[in-house]
Amino acid sequence: FCTRQAQNVVHFLVEDWFLSALLGIITAVLSVGMDVAIEVLQHAHVTFYDKMLAISSYLAFSQWVAHIVILTMFAAIFCQIVSKQAVGSGIPEVKVIMHGFKMENYLTTRTLVAKMVGLTLAMGGGLPIGKEGPFVHMGAIVATLLSKITSACQYSAFFSNEGREMEMLSSGCAVGIACTFSAPIGAVLYAIESTSKYFAVKNYWRGFLAATCSAIVFRCANFFVTAEQSGTITAFYQTRFPTDCFLVEELPIFLLLGFISGLMGSFFIFIHRQISIFRSKNRVYKLIFRNNFLAFTVFMAFVVGVLTFPNGLGRYFAGRLTFRETMADFFNNCTWVSNDSRRCPDTILTHWTGGSEGDVSIFTSLVLYYILYFVLVAICISINVPAGVFVPSFIIGAAGGRLMGETMVVLFPEGMRGPGGPPIHPGLYAVVGAAAYTGAVTHTLSVSVIICELTGQLSPILPVLIAMLMGNAVCKFLQPSIYESIIRVKKYPYLPDLPPSRVSVHTVKVEQLMVTDVIYITKDMTYREMKEILQLAPHLRSFPIVTDHENKILLGSVAKRYLTMLLRRHVLVNQQDSRNIGRM
Amino acid sequence: FCTRQAQNVVHFLVEDWFLSALLGIITAVLSVGMDVAIEVLQHAHVTFYDKMLAISSYLAFSQWVAHIVILTMFAAIFCQIVSKQAVGSGIPEVKVIMHGFKMENYLTTRTLVAKMVGLTLAMGGGLPIGKEGPFVHMGAIVATLLSKITSACQYSAFFSNEGREMEMLSSGCAVGIACTFSAPIGAVLYAIESTSKYFAVKNYWRGFLAATCSAIVFRCANFFVTAEQSGTITAFYQTRFPTDCFLVEELPIFLLLGFISGLMGSFFIFIHRQISIFRSKNRVYKLIFRNNFLAFTVFMAFVVGVLTFPNGLGRYFAGRLTFRETMADFFNNCTWVSNDSRRCPDTILTHWTGGSEGDVSIFTSLVLYYILYFVLVAICISINVPAGVFVPSFIIGAAGGRLMGETMVVLFPEGMRGPGGPPIHPGLYAVVGAAAYTGAVTHTLSVSVIICELTGQLSPILPVLIAMLMGNAVCKFLQPSIYESIIRVKKYPYLPDLPPSRVSVHTVKVEQLMVTDVIYITKDMTYREMKEILQLAPHLRSFPIVTDHENKILLGSVAKRYLTMLLRRHVLVNQQDSRNIGRM
Incomplete structure (x- = not known):
């Protein structure tokens, strides 16, 4: 009992706490670095402009425009070469991924680098754009990478599931927003609202933990960065309204x-x-x-x-x-x-x-x-x-x-x-x-x-x-x-929200929308038929299993990966068996 | 098309907006009234005590104790007579109800009255208790009553579902908390956290709307109530820490x-x-x-x-x-x-x-x-x-x-x-x-x-x-x-949370916990068999339907109410048919 309890504690600490904290800290460090770089570039823009203005107005104009154009150009070229997926906000893509669709190359290290460099250059240049979308994307990438790195060390990978990954992604989004605004609570909520449809309440403390860790990093960063540069780091516009500021x-x-x-x-x-x-x-x-x-x-x-x-x-x-x-x-x-x-x-x-x-x-x-x-x-x-x-x-x-x-x-x-x-x-x-x-x-x-x-x-x-x-x-x-x-x-795969409680929601049937028949596997299908089905639909990731062709009562679904693995093993074993028989 | 659109708008305004707003306003008005009453009672406690103290210390003592004892006694007696369900916090009960179990008499007008009077007396007396649990209960009751009252006017009652009621309940809880602390945002979140397990993100604006409406009522109430009494109304402890209040x-x-x-x-x-x-x-x-x-x-x-x-x-x-x-x-x-x-x-x-x-x-x-x-x-x-x-x-x-x-x-x-x-x-x-x-x-x-x-x-x-x-x-x-x-x-029916991602969650099977066999209806059951099953389990609210006794493949479930209605109609029609035949 004691060892099991100890195992639970370790598991709990490592997987639940350590990962979330690390996610918050890494994303915060990345974003502090970017903030400083952006601030330096923006500062340079104005400083050089002032120096040029002292010489000539035309020179100042060309300097002002050239700064924006050149940095933006570099940003675009960098993204084009390293990862085209880094372009844009990132929130729509994360939203699509969190709704269960797969997007290739959106959560890779290449995209992370491209997004960081591209955003720093574009914002440092002076384009009227924001950083919260890219930061959300970055947070999601860091979360995915952390999940991948630690998947080997994880206690019992068999029991890990997709929901788990989604939680990490959600925490990643929260951290991204928290880094943009130094607003840990709002960040967690915004991440939930902008990416999820249903939310498991008992898991949202992970997002809080990650966001809090990043807030601590930001707080500590204020030590090492000069007050002039710390503007974007705190992103904090303290207002001074009286308590009763409105009637x-x-x-x-x-x-x-x-x-x-x-x-x-x-x-x-x-x-x-x-x-x-x-x-x-x-x-x-x-x-x-x-x-x-x-x-x-x-x-x-x-x-x-x-x-x-x-x-x-x-x-x-x-x-x-x-x-x-x-x-x-x-x-x-x-x-x-x-x-x-x-x-x-x-x-x-x-x-x-x-x-x-x-x-x-x-x-x-x-x-x-x-x-x-x-x-x-x-x-x-x-x-x-x-x-x-x-x-x-x-x-x-x-x-x-x-x-x-x-x-x-x-x-x-x-x-x-x-x-x-x-x-x-x-x-x-x-x-x-x-x-x-x-x-x-x-x-x-x-x-x-x-x-x-x-x-x-x-x-x-x-x-x-x-x-x-x-x-x-x-x-x-x-x-x-x-x-x-x-x-x-962008024509991403996505299920739109239902309009709130209107009759049409309840009267339109799926068959009125569907254009091709559902591909399914029956209980008594032969290996040959199954192979045909697998070849027929190479893009499907899982298949429904029904009783038979007539009744089509749904029994469950099977993932393609799992199905092919089982098939391969079965065929392999049969082959070995026949070989063994041959040898005997 | 136009009429349908107009119908949608009306439906949207009435059901979605109006109900939530009304919920916020009614609960806020109730709670403002209670706050004032509690404040008056607490003020009287101290005032009379001071007057008695001027005469004699013993008199003051007996007055101090008697105030608490008598008011508490009245509170307990009132609750006992009007509604025993008003006793206690109310959050556990609401939690149980929101998880799908039925609790008799917890959401009735009688309980509302008992809760209001009981809480006012107990808090006015000076017991060290809080008001947020009872307020949540009150909000939930108001929400339920509003749902019931308007169910006749609702556009299309056939499409209303349990989820809808749960949303109203959740909004009610949020409003209750918002009234306790004048904290609309935290209230919505607290209500979600303390009562739900999964939450539909697209609906939580209803809670926000209700909480905002109650906050407006509180704001307006400050006009009519004197500053001395407004203490509990605002429940607001403005602190004055500097911006960097910690290292x-x-x-x-x-x-x-x-x-x-x-x-x-x-x-x-x-x-x-x-x-x-x-x-x-x-x-x-x-x-x-x-x-x-x-x-x-x-x-x-x-x-x-x-x-x-x-x-x-x-x-x-x-x-x-x-x-x-x-x-x-x-x-x-x-x-x-x-x-x-x-x-x-x-x-x-x-x-x-x-x-x-x-x-x-x-x-x-x-x-x-x-x-x-x-x-x-x-x-x-x-x-x-x-x-x-x-x-x-x-x-x-x-x-x-x-x-x-x-x-x-x-x-x-x-x-x-x-x-x-x-x-x-x-x-x-x-x-x-x-x-x-x-x-x-x-x-x-x-x-x-x-x-x-x-x-x-x-x-x-x-x-x-x-x-x-x-x-x-x-x-x-x-x-x-x-x-x-x-x-x-209190031994309420309740499914406890799963421990976070431990192996036991995935290896313990339902059959290890269950003590009686599942009662089910098969596709080819006769009326007689079904009647027996209905009599066998009078407490069940719905039955699973399976294909046959051997395979037991689940086809769906049917509510008992619906089942008896169908049975009755069927039997009635058959009887009428045979009568008609007899007349001919």
Whole structure:
């Protein structure tokens, strides 16, 4: 009994704890390294630009654009050579894999390397893309590799099953998100929401453990990295709203914000899909860019470079800033339009009033920012580099929220209860807008937890929840989530969700949808028939077994691998037997 | 097409949205009312005590004890008369129901009324019990009643299924927790963790919606209730830790705190079970208290009254304070032992240094508090009144954490990095201890979210997660959760969790456990045989159908209700046919 108990403990510690912890630590270390590299590249972009600007404006322009174009080009080429599977977000692919379909080469070391290098270059270049999708993909790869490495040491491999792998994958996704936002709890929930349909509650502590370990690594990393570089590492935008940062009267406005965010979110998904369809169908487009993987990618990098050039059009919408810096501006607890003590410091305002000249209205800037990035992001997340959609959505939503918040300040300069009452916090609207829009685009509710962890405050939780539920409802009614949309565009195998409790769900029968007959094995089938069936369907991974051709009562299913193994062994034994008989 | 679409929209709005929202609102209104009543009763307890004390110490004593005893007695009698099912936490019962077993009278209006009145009286009296278990039960009842009321209006009742009811129940639980802590997100997660095993991700927005609606009601309620009474309504202990409230060096200490909390949590569960067994087995106990529902309950109320009497033993461990006030003391961001600027104000310290005389060490007070409530709570949650275990666990854990925190301040008066470095925050240790201990006792991780929502701060999230994972692991290894322990003690039908991936799970077969043969229906059974089977097993709710007696290949199952309906219809039609033939 004692040895069995001891074995259990060791098994428990090694397989359950050690693996999850290791997953968290490895992914966190990888992502800290990437964060630092991205930060250095982005910093170099601005620093060199400033140096060039001191010499000549043209030189500065070419430097600014060249940085984006060259790094993006390298990213695309690297991914093309090392692993084409590294392109894109990664969440749709992980979703497909977690729903039981096999995707070749998506969870290999090559893809991991390609994803890491590609993302670092593309983000360091300055493309308006996010890192959470690639990080989820990376987490999933690390989880798979860890499972493979330890499968030899595992206690009793016979009892391991697919569910086990799925759990590890799910933990991997959670860790990926946790690394992006330093938000362990929200990460676990987001990973569940965006990849699973049903979830075994008793296993989700593994995700928590892994996410906590990665959070510890991040915390420790702050020791070794200078404060300047640690920006992306913490990815933490501490807000400073008071505890009662909103009034009950404002709740309908947050509901409206949620509604608009939901509409815009579904519009974004629609636009993104139309662009993808346009790129695959339109003849003029095909004539210009051919099917070359590089041409359009470099072209878009060039467009982004030209648009964001800080002394050109970029002057009007803070083109110089990275997403992180923009986010800090949006979430800041001061107002851009008022003139009293609550006015933001000029260092922030110059970003949004056309630079040092200050001749642009902040509303023009915000609207411009919103529209431009709305379109740019929709295109850039589908070019040939690793690119996530979460962080850009966050920024777009925050811009929309800030726009609404500043409008509210113009309408109610003294707050909604008149002079002396609590003022309106436009930063809060930005937070709410970001959550509602991102929640709508990704069809997830855990964004509310992530945004609270990101801002370090829980006082905005009620407006966030209200707006997010509204945005989610609107967007779910109009469009699939961005990930499902990508899955459809890329034609991955995937079972869509059932529409909620409608009659059609219960009256449409499978036979109305199926186009070929089901291939099955009967109980009394001969070896010859079985061989024919195996040759008939080389792509099937398992076969149903029925009683006989007439009744077709299902008895179970058998995996192809297992079936061939049994067949081979049986035939081999028979052959040996006959040989032995021959020898005798 | 248009009408179908419109029908879908209406259906979607009414059934999905309206019901969930209504559930949230109704439960919140009920709980606000109860909160106010409890607060009034608790306030009266202290006010009258003070008045009596001005006259005579003996009068004060008898008033203090009588208040507890009489209200507890009324609570017990009310529950006994109206609905015995209202006694206890309610979470174990809801858990059993959600796992598919039927419990009579647990989800009726009578039980709702008994639970509300009983809990209000028992908590208003001053017993050391919590309200979250009863609130969960209440939420579940409201959900069930709402389902029943609207079942007539529902679009197409034929397609409604058990899963649907379970979803409503789950939302109800979430709302109950949300009402206890004003923590909508943590509530949804806690409800999932404590009641479900597998969870359909696409449905959990319903819980969110309901919890958000109840949070809105709570927010609005703050308008109408005076600040003095609003204490329990918000149940919000805003902490004021700085953003970097802990050092990396402190993490191992939090791990240790988690370990100790886990040990104490499992010890608590053990003690609680032993007391229950003692009460049902011990002869002396039975001789004294008989099987009377009232005797032991009143006795315990008397004991609590005597122990907490503020001028007696209660002087040494803040017996005068309610749980909410104690919690505010524990979480306060100042130290009890240091003498510099970080020392707590005297109004707080007098609670823990033996009142105005100030002759007791705070360590004595804390240890006494910890031990006394550890035992008292273990007994009081199983007497014959509605009583939850979550909030008392919270307090006990916080006391343990505070003890450790204050010890740390004594060991490192200048903080762990010496003079000039960041100081130690004992309040943080209290928060961590509360989370770890409660998480251990209930085997849930979402306590981490609840405690963040409760304190309104996210900076302690990393220590909380570390300690909680540790505490959970230790307690899961040693004991079942308190709810499962209660389920076992009360001998409810319940399938325990499988031990995680051990060989025995895969090698023990059902036939080794089963004691009677399976009753089944064959395809070619006669009406007579079927009737016999129906009479043979009147308690079964559905029967398996197999091909024949030899092969016993499972074809499916049929519900008894459906079977009898079919039989009746068939027999009736046959009779009518023969009558018709007779008439012709």
